[in-house]
Amino acid sequence: MSDPTAFRAVRIRNDEAGYRGRIETMAADALTPGEILVKVAWSSVNYKDALAGTGKGKILRHYPLNGGIDLAGHVVASTDRAFREGDEVLCTGSGLSEIRDGGYAEYARLDARWTMPLPADLSLRESMILGTAGFTAALALLRMQDNRQSPDLGPIAITGASGGVGQLAIDIFSRAGYKVHAISGKVDHFGLLQSLGAAECIDRHQFAFSGKPMDSARFGGALDNVGGPMLAGLLPLVAPYGNVALCGNAGGIAFDGTVMPFIIRGVSLLGIASAGTARDLRERIWQHLGSDWKPRHLDRIATDEVTLDQLPAVFERMLAGQSFGRTLVRVGGA
Missing domain, CATH: 3.40.50.720 (NAD(P)-binding Rossmann-like Domain)
Incomplete structure (x- = not known):
């Protein structure tokens, strides 16, 4: 498929107009480079996301970037032979919403080195209950x-x-x-x-x-x-x-x-520094999470599900210590 020319993203900026994270419309050619273009289905909210989205923590290394340190979705285009159109993939940490555009967008470009195939016994949604x-x-x-x-x-x-x-x-x-x-x-x-x-x-x-x-x-x-x-x-x-x-x-x-x-x-x-974990360890961990270590109560731990538009309120609740369990972000699908 051709690259999407208009999609929604929570874009974080810090310039003469001040620090802000809000929904903007952008095109795929404005995304940070990567071998894999993904249509994002799900993301999640972590404390780091709340700090980045509000500016109350120094998370982003440069601006502007899309927020969201986790994402899961479907490959729509790839120049890396290990991934094909339609593959279900996930990515956590690995520079997302720090030096690369993150998962709070309908599309993201990923570095193939840090892109994980979705384990067979996990759904995209379950992978984001887990997330970082x-x-x-x-x-x-x-x-x-x-x-x-x-x-x-x-x-x-x-x-x-x-x-x-x-x-x-x-x-x-x-x-x-x-x-x-x-x-x-x-x-x-x-x-x-x-x-x-x-x-x-x-x-x-x-x-x-x-x-x-x-x-x-x-x-x-x-x-x-x-x-x-x-x-x-x-x-x-x-x-x-x-x-x-x-x-x-x-x-x-x-x-x-x-x-x-x-x-x-x-x-x-x-x-335990999860963001920069080596790929061989990532592979071992996701193999476990999709099999013998898969939590038995994922739906009980996922206490909230929100849209991109609802993220600012979620960030404020989290920073105020009022969040509980895991919050999922429905970006584009099931």
Whole structure:
């Protein structure tokens, strides 16, 4: 097909008229370069998208760009022989809405290196319930297991458990055979977290740390979405040779700790940076997410579905801490 000459996109600009993200009409020849032209069906909303869309975080490296760090859709044209017209594909992170036009548009051009074929047992919609959040949770599990994490070390603590990454992590880790202890300050959500697979829910506000450099081992490992004092408090509670995977900083970018958990118990602190994950790891992760790690409760985790026009209000709610679960963006279809 010929390139579309008029389609809708949430275009983010920062110029003499100020910072703004709004729907504009554009043509495919204005998109950032790439080997694959995709008709976007679905995207999702992540905290990073809210920061980019409102200008409350420095996300974009240059302007203008279309927002949206996730997308899934159908190939309409490709100069890469690995992809053909009609193929279902997805892309998460990989420079979308940072250095490349993202998924909040009816069409996107993708770099073939970071374009993933849709796993056979996932729909396009399901892949975007997962999106960067599910990919991050699965990357944490993969890195922990590559570093010898196993269920027999003890339960996995998941902090920020009520958020998108947290809910998906509960489902993914429990499906992979781990006992999960969910830590959240939103006690009214404990019933849902248990239904997703949490064996125990812990009120963050009641979770007291001793302040000791070492304490009795309580967890086999942890996935920490919070950082700050939470990370400092978790490390002394991890069993010998357990792993703490760190993927967020909602509680702060600094933490006050000691070397004792690392040199006495051999605890490992693993950084989880999903945006720049190498392709071979991406392939392994999406293979898992389409099979043995596929969450069993995706529709329960997808709590909202919006259109491009509704995104500004969604961004504001998310930044105000009023979002819950995963928000899907219906861009162009099923």
